[in-house]
Amino acid sequence: MSNTTPELDEPIHVVPYDPTWAALGRALAERLAAGLRGLPGAVGGAVEVEHIGSTSVPGLAAKPVLDVQVGCAAGDVEAVAGHVRGLGFEDLGESGVPGRRYLRRRSEQSANVHVVALGGRLWADNLLFRDHLRAHPEAAARYARAKREAAGATGRLLAYSEHKAATVAELLAEARAAGA
Template identity: 60%
Template sequence: MVDLDEPIHVVAYDPAWAETGHALVRDISRQLVWASADVEHIGSTSVPGLDAKPVIDVQVGCASAHIPAVVEDIQRLGFEHLGPAGVPGREYLRRRSEPPANVHVMERDGQLWKDNILFRNFLISRPDLARRYARTKREAADQASTLLAYSALKARTITEIMAAARQAGRSET
């Protein structure tokens, strides 16, 4: 089994991330046309102005029966499969060649799919919370130079922002 932990660093937002994310979404969508998969650029690199690890995150949503074959097809694009990597309902793949990227495969329209979209969209709509999250990410990266420790340090802020996003979603309906 490949080790999930890896060195990380957080950098200032790069406007090129939007085009890189778009290109990766396009390439994966073409590879998975047979699966009628939905592919979205998610994570911090998808939020304009947000500091991030310079790694593009993409999520792929498909029918649960297609997940094993979708994972195989994404591996053909140069990604290594790391299994659920601690997140039930997700298959995690990563590529560290240029441009570095992560792919998260999950059931389309499942709770994890919806939460990732909600979090991204909420940060886009709330620059104040995106700035707060950026500060948290910088502080976490200053305290921890590896992925797992960094993720643990920012977990509380993510939980708080996600709760606010869910509350805002309930208010809008």
């Protein structure tokens, strides 16, 4: 699916940090990991699950949507995505990010699952970005400003993502230069 798929675009809003997000993200990651361990073959043994995104950074304003990253062998992405679909998530394919399967659930606690190659560039970048924001409050504050500005200017997911893309790229470059 391309990143212009109408189903992908949705209304968004950014809210102040909610301290329950850490526990909710951890619980979702644990549920996914437990379910994936039960899969046959190599899939269950080579999977890691991490709470990522803004809801994983204490104090950071965010869309009230948990983001969880599932890392697995590149050849297992389809099987893992199939399992996540079976848990009630809608599969939106790569959604404009080659190498990533994007699944979402919109319910009382909305969530996104990103299935990527374990140890690959997307896996590493998402963890590096999260850890950089956690360790550098000034970077998190800059990102929060960009997020609020983007949400206020656009109100829609795709335009929001595009609006804050330069700030994300700058922060990721800083994280790489700092080594985390």
